[in-house]
Amino acid sequence: MGPITKIGTGLVAALLLAAGCSSGAQSDPNAAVELSLWTGFTGPDRPAYEALVKQFNDTHPKVKVTMDVQPWDTIGQKLPGAWATGQGPDLATPNFDPGVLFNYVKTNSVLPLDETVGTGDGKLNKDAFPATVNTAFTIDGKLYAAPANMATLVLYYNKQMLSTAGVAEPKTADDLVAAARKLTKIEGGKVTQYGISLADHATIQMWPILQWMNGGDIVDANGCAVIASPASVQALQTWADLVTKDQVSPVGQTGSDADTLFSAKKAAMEINGPWAVAGFKSAGIDLGIAPVPVGAGGPVTLASTVPLAVGRLTKHKAQALEFLSWWTGKTAQASFSEASGFPAVRTDVTVNNATVAPFAAGLPNARLYLPGLPTSTKIDSDVYVPLIGKITRGEPVQASAQAAAGAINKITGCKS
Structure with missing residues (x-):
């Protein structure tokens, strides 16, 4: 038994020594901390996001960020469970809809x-963000x-x-209505050229702008529906008639x-937006x-x-926060704006790119769609999108808007 014990002791000591060497290698203080980032930026602006991540990695040798680009639907399916169990990425863009953040x-x-x-290097300067973002x-x-990112919508046109x-x-809301009619061509009962291309689902919303232009809205600051207000109904009626009667745009388009x-x-x-x-x-x-034309509601x-x-x-909180602060910093945002065509996410970054300028110019008058509402996604999918689908297929606007208002108040719990 003695020799066997000695051999066993020697073997254990050797294994401990090997383990110690291995452990030391794994905790090398010079090794970069690896961060994972999931995004849904699969479009033509993807290279600009990838370039920004590379710029961070090149200037931060102790942190390496890997961006995993997936379709938004895939992220929506995988991320809730992954983050809830601690198996998900360190950082992510959960959805293109800010309202999903509530979930x-x-x-x-x-x-x-x-x-x-805070302010200065290494801090997240939220005071430099547009107020709509912080809301x-x-x-x-x-x-x-x-x-x-930060974007505004403009009016694109074929010169x-x-x-x-x-x-x-x-330049004005009336100009837009007249132009949509005049630019629509119908030959032999068939539309050969549409005045404007409007989408009503699977898209960044266009129709709320048409309401805002006229001074209307969907909900008020308390989450109570105002979609059946005179200004909103008038705007919806005007554009529903343009689609159903004047055929200025196809019905039921996705983005x-x-x-x-x-x-x-x-x-x-x-x-549409800068992308x-x-x-x-x-x-x-x-x-x-061009800027969105101005109506009774003012520039918007x-x-x-x-x-x-x-x-x-996340197991790397400090590094994740460092990346977030850098991403929204002035230097990074100036580079990103130039590469992507998006305005910077900060209001204190000077825009020199002529293509970016119209989008940046719209920021002071830009509004988010259903901001600050935990039920925004449900209002959009269950009420607003179906409403536009109905009125562009000939259903009465006033009655449809009143029904939508009731449905919105039921979702938000508004008692007014």
Whole structure:
């Protein structure tokens, strides 16, 4: 038994020594901390996001971020469970709809960011973000996300089509209505050219802008429906008639359908964001970019922002917050704006790019769609999108809007 014991002791000592060497290698203080980032940026703007991640990695040798790009639907299916169990990415853009953030806060899956809020290098300067962003990402007094991007919608138009029809760039809401009619061509009962390409589902919303232009809205600050107000109904009636009677746009288009129609030079105008510029130009369109025309409601457009959040159970909290602060910093945002064509997520970054300028100029008057409402996604899918589908297929606008108002108040719990 003695020799065997000695051999066993020696073997154990050797194994401990080997284990110690291995452990030391794994805890090398010079090794980079690896962060995972899930995003849904699969479109033509993807290279700009990838370039920003590379810029961070090149300037932060102790942290390496790997961006995993997946379809939004896939992220929506995988991320809730992954973050809830601590198996998910360190950072993610949960959805292109800011309202989805409420779901992750409710399940305690995202990290509050208040401890890193401040000014200067290494801090998240939320005071530099547009007010609409902070409204969307602040829940119960805590900031839960930073803007991964910021965009506004503009009026795109085909210069050649407008010139041929003798139509000037629309400046007012009345101009837009007149232009949509005049630019629509119908031959032998068939539309050969649409005045404008409007989408009503699977898209960034265009129809709320038409209501805002006229001074209308969907809900008020208390979450109570105002969609049946006179200003809203008037705007919805005007544009429903334009679609159903004047055939200025096809019915039931997705965002992709609307883009395809405009790219194919079968529509003269479209309301869209900066991500569409490259595709429209590559389609050979002599592209005009103008602010959304001004109506009775004053200058207004829709703002779009994607939340960038940190998983609450990340093992690399300090590095994740460092990345978030850097991403939204002035230097990074100036680079991103130049590369992507998006305005910066900060209001203190100077825009020198002529293509970006129209989108940046719209920020002071831009509004988020159903901001600050935990039920925004349900209102959109269950009420607003079906409403536009109904009225563009001939259902009475007033009655449909009143029914929508009742459905919205039921969802939000408004008692007024």
